[in-house]
Amino acid sequence: MDAFDQAGKTAVLQNIHGTMQFLQRFPPFNQMENAHLAYLVEQCQLRFYASGESIIKPVDGPVEHFYIVKQGRVVGERNHAATGTETTFEITGGECFPLAALLGERATRTEHLAAEDTFCLQLNKAAFIRLFALSEVFRDFALRGVSSLLDQVNQQVQRRAVETLGNQYSLNTRLGELAMRHPVTCAPDTPVREAVRLMHEQQVGSIVIVDEQRAPVGIFTLRDLRQVVADASADFAAPIAAHMTAAPFYLSPQASAFDAAIAMTERHIAHVCLVQDQRLCGVVSERDLFSLQRVDLVHLARTIRHAARVENLVSLRGEIGQLVERMLAHGASSTQITHIITLLNDHTVCRVIELAIQDKGDPGVPFSWLCFGSEGRREQTLHTDQDNGILFEARDAAQAAEIRARLLPLAQHINQGLAQCGFTLCKGNIMAGNPELCLSRAEWARRFAAFIREATPENLLASSIYFDLRVVWGDEQACEQLRQGILDQVADNRLFQRMMAANALRQRPPVGRFREFVLTRSGNDKAATLDLKVQGLTPFVDGARLLALANGVHANNTLERLRQLVGKEVIDPLDGGAYEEAYHFIQQTRMQQHQLQTRQNLPYSNRVDPDSLNDLDRRILRESLRQAQRLQSSLALRYQL
Incomplete structure (x- = not known):
């Protein structure tokens, strides 16, 4: 030395x-x-x-x-x-x-x-x-690296949840830990009367029908029993196989309570079978999840889907806010929360459409209700406006005009119903009640072709959200055909990709050359702040959208796009993981800000003062924004901008 x-x-x-x-x-x-x-x-x-x-x-x-x-x-x-x-x-x-x-x-x-x-x-x-x-x-x-720091943040959140609520609450509890008792089962040829007697003796709401290898082939629940009783001609001596729900949905015992709650909400079921090595090993019910979580997501979704009037939906929107508030307090991830908000919003939209058809009458033509932007990407928070449209089939322009005239009054009625439920009317009129967004598939195809062929920096700002389209209500096949045509056109148009890349570089992450946050003052704010949505999330959203469209990725969700781009070797696996974690942290910070604003009766804002964060959160936010810079740098290099 x-x-x-x-x-x-x-x-x-x-x-x-x-x-x-x-x-x-x-x-x-x-x-x-x-x-x-x-x-x-x-x-x-x-x-x-x-x-x-x-x-x-x-x-x-x-x-x-x-x-x-x-x-x-x-x-x-x-x-x-x-x-x-x-x-x-x-x-x-x-x-x-x-x-x-x-x-x-x-x-x-x-x-x-x-x-x-x-x-x-x-x-x-x-x-x-x-x-x-x-x-x-x-x-x-x-x-x-930074992944281990994110674990520390998540551990802090979970510790706070345990301090507040005790150990019994966790969205991540394994289903195998919930299904403590052996499932009640019977063979397919068991008479209905005998199966019901077993359910009564064991005080359960379901019985699983299994084959000789104990693989589940069906499930019979109290809901099925009500249908049997309602049928005056039903034979209670008939085999249970005649009345069971065949091929029941199942999960692994290693799946989480959150996975089961989402499955029940999406599939309108109240029981999930647990299967290990193709053998039944348990059943988890809606009641099991409710007693664990004290958050009855499945019941709330069912209540929304059966609401008799729009006014009922309006009152239920408040319950969605309370649910999200509790989930944030319980340490749920931003991905889990946006998934649930999207599910409940989708249920609300579907019910508003169904109630509007009851009120205004069936238009007599099939149509699909499209959504765009954050709703299309399944990335909504509680504060959201409407970005929607209608897709229908027509053989020519004359028929398209005729169908449009029949659908527009209904679409405008739906837009107003959604506004009552808290989905703000879009200031840019990106709504199905706008004749320019109530189109046949051929008209939508021409509209997207024009977006791609006639792209300018100005109109790309307005048109980019349309490329996140998905169906909320109605047939999905026409939309998928439309999407495939869009992907084919974008893949063949390098100039359009380059313009999208330039658009994706427009919002620069607010980190300066020497690691300091670049802050600005907004409105009457006294403190300088940064915008978590526009400056933090948008670079990931825009970058993932461009690369997905250019490489034939059908997914709409930003994180799913990143994962599929890694799978297609467009993005390096380490980079993809870093982008995903950065996006997750920024979204989580944004939701925690919204939670704090709700408690303080303040309007929602996406702006945050980094000095209001603790040292660990501030460091990870800076690192997360740097990942957004790295994604933008890779786009600039890829498209020579």
């Missing part, structure tokens, strides 16, 4: 306690055992780098040291043939580098430079390997 290294070592050893206190402010060091953290500090040297000085670069060969920024800032730069030198990241106090190269025993692909006068704690490779073996927390962070 030369004199310079010895001086750096001495500087650390003289203030072990102070250095440990510094590191304990930052993850993962704040989760490490004291002995492991002390080992890290004792093995470190303090190194100084002047502004602009290179700390480590690719030509240095395999990495021999691990660095933690003690004071100052470090930037990573790469050379690209198309774009020249590109700053790929900026890191500051408490953050570390270059983990991937050190673990891979290779040279770094990025030059790390001091952006200002900077002090780093430097750990040699042998000590890094020893610490990697000693500390599970450090090893997890080294292998998983």
Whole structure:
């Protein structure tokens, strides 16, 4: 060890306690055992780098040291043939580098430079390997990076939920833990009378019909029994197979309570069979979920679907808000919550349409109710406006005009009914009651062809949400045929893709060159803030939409698009995982903001002051926004923008 290294070592050893206190402010060091953290500090040297000085670069060969920024800032730069030198990241106090190269025993692909006068704690490779073996927390962070930090955030949320509600509540409880008793079963040839007697003796609401290998072939519930009783000619000596619901839906015992609740809501069922190795091993009922969660999602969905009047739906919207409030408090993820909001919104839309048909009369022609934007992507929050249209079949323009004239009064009535239920009328008139959005399949195809053929930066801003279309009510086949035509046209039109890419770069994530948040003031706000939706989520939404359309991905949901793009090798798996986690965290932060605003009787806002977040949340938000920057950089490189 030369004199310079010895001086750096001495500087650390003289203030072990102070250095440990510094590191304990930052993850993962704040989760490490004291002995492991002390080992890290004792093995470190303090190194100084002047502004602009290179700390480590690719030509240095395999990495021999691990660095933690003690004071100052470090930037990573790469050379690209198309774009020249590109700053790929900026890191500051408490953050570390270059983990991937050190673990891979290779040279770094990025030059790390001091952006200002900077002090780093430097750990040699042998000590890094020893610490990697000693500390599970450090090893997890080294292998998983920001993913392990997100685990800490989720653990904090779950801890708060347990403190408030006790251990019994969890959306993630395994179904195998809920189905404690053996399922009541019978053979297909069992008489109905005998099956009902078994249900009564065991005090259960269902009996599963199994074959000789105990595979479920049917289920008979109290609902089925009511139908048998209502049929005056029913024979109670008949085999249960004549009255059972065949091929019952089932899940694995490892599936979660959330999975079962969603399945019941989507399929309008009250029981889910549990099957392991093709054998029945349990049954979970709606009542089991309700007693666990105290949130009767299935009952709420059923009440919505059977509401007798729009006024009933209006009152039920308040219950949806309460449900979301409780789920947030219980530690549900943003993905779970948006899934549930979308399901309940879909049920509401379907019921409004059905009530409108009862009120105005059947138009006499089949049609499909389309939705666009966040509703089309299944990414709605509670505060949402209408983006919808109608699709129907017509043999020619004359018939299309005739059908449109019959459907428009109904569509406008539906739009007003949805507005009563809290779906705000669209200021841009993107609604089915607009004649321009009540179209035959051929007319929709021409409209999308015009979007693609005549694209300009201005009209792309308005038309992009149409590319997230899906059917909420009605036949889905025509929409799927329309979507396939859209995908074929976009795949063949590189110019349109390039214009979509430019549009996707319009909203820049609010992180500056040196890792600071770039904040602005909105309206009368006193504090400078950033917009979680427009500046945080939109870059992921727009980027995923473009890549999905360009690569034949049918999915609408942003996270599902990212997963399928990884599957098609359009996006690197590590990048895809990082984008997904970043999107999830920004959405979660946005929903928590909405929850806080609801409690304080404030209007919904997507703007947040980063200083209002704790250190961990602020760091992960910054990292999440940097992932949005990386996605935009990859689009700029792909389309040479």
